Amino acid sequence: MAVLVTGGAGYIGSHAVAALQERGEQIVIADNLQQGHKASLLGGKLYIGDLRDADFMDTVFKENTIDAVIHFAANSLVGESMKDPGKYYHNNVYGTLCLLEKMNQYGVKKIVFSSTAATYGEPENVPIDEHDRTFPTNAYGETKLAMEKMMKWFDTAHDIKFISLRYFNAAGAHAGGQIGEDHDPETHLIPVVLQVALGQRPHISVFGEDYATEDGTCVRDYIHVSDLADAHVLAVEKLRQGGESAVYNLGNGTGFSVKQVIDAARQVTGKEIHAVVEARRAGDPAVLVASSARARKELGWNPSRSKLEDIIGSAWAWHQANPGGYND
Template identity: 45%
Template structure:
């Protein structure tokens, strides 16, 4: 298939681009490189542009006559969204509207959307299923919820079929060391802890120790970025084979607390580092764990790296060897 990947130079997008290419798809990346890197797309053609640039977006879509679009481009930092909500609604929601409009005009038939478990807010039951009420507690989650609704309505009004993948917490890196999260000042827990372990940070802060969880810290369902990338390829295959539009949770169905993650990083690295304790961050729910049964039933997908030490080990290898090697090129 001819596929356009927005945000394909970023962390999750670049891993997915590599898997799409390996599966034989013809991939073009559309990215403004605000957080992504040109080197991350490999040999895939890169169009450097913003989704707000309607002329460039339309020209790219019409020239290539894509069969599908995979949409990753978004801002993703929850505390930042609380402080600057309009920035998130502009980039995540309004730019998704622009993209969907351009896709409708260009006749794109398949769409895979990068959504988030943040649409659930503070779910009452764990693990959380796709049937749970959508009640985001931060602008990031709300911006994605609005985008999901636009996609659903466009699908109902047209021939567009879609898969919305609701990510839980993405972590890890390519086991070969060629790709990983390279964004400066990242906020993802496992990356921050790995940076502390290799001496790139002076420690890590635990935000909140009074949650209603076994050790008082937040509990999250971590999914390896490689497993998530393969889920996107299988979502595209589902649509290519005539599958109906779906909304699917992307997680393993197992939660780990912040303190458990920190101990895993110390164990895997063999190094100690400073752990500080702070107040809760605005917009952080206490526990979010996926019910992934619907994805397991709908897609030809099974996790390969559903083990915390494996995820941490790959993330550590990226910080110690992969990223320094990449930056030295």
């Protein structure tokens, strides 16, 4: 029996593939390579195509005995989602509908979903709990919430069990050094800071330093990408053991400020890393941090790479070895 990983050639998806590979799983990957990289795959059987292509998905399911799906395939840029929400509804929501229909057609009853804590919108509590209200403030978060709701109704109608994992910022790189973070455009703080350290950018922009936080800059949740990958694998195992559908937050519980990230990057790289304070960005909450208490208790998730310096250090090692990314 195999695990199908949609979007498995992407950043988090490729690390999930590596985690599955280390556990001896059979892995099938479906990716249209819009953002993914073939060079990021350490194993598995790759099919290049789109979830919305029914013939393509028939081939994937007919040629493999799949018992579970890990679903990463989605567009995920908040700013872009506000400018082109139709793209996000078509790829994220309709793509998920196509996937669920094929799962039902071929009798695959387990799916782990890479969701986002952006489904909560402006937080009511810090850290955010799974029972807090969901009120997304951008189209990206809204589509992810719609995907979760769709899965709930497919469970009700077709007994397809799902586990949705909500988290904020994945960071770092695989311990083996073969895979890391390569986006175009790059918008995530840690790789952008490291591009400054590499001389690829003149400075890092700090959007506001007058927030109600300890150092005045925004605080965010950063989790090592391999810890996130482990959580997805644990979720597959829970479903295989008969677990019911559920939603779990994945977070470090405290968060790190923008200044803390920049200072840690200076320490790790030994570079000056010039920072420029600019105006706040509209819609940036002061603190976004998720509680992972439930995931730790019910999934047995125990993130082991939570030190900021370790997260940045692993990313720095990969970016130094691959300053131009995967070059594919």
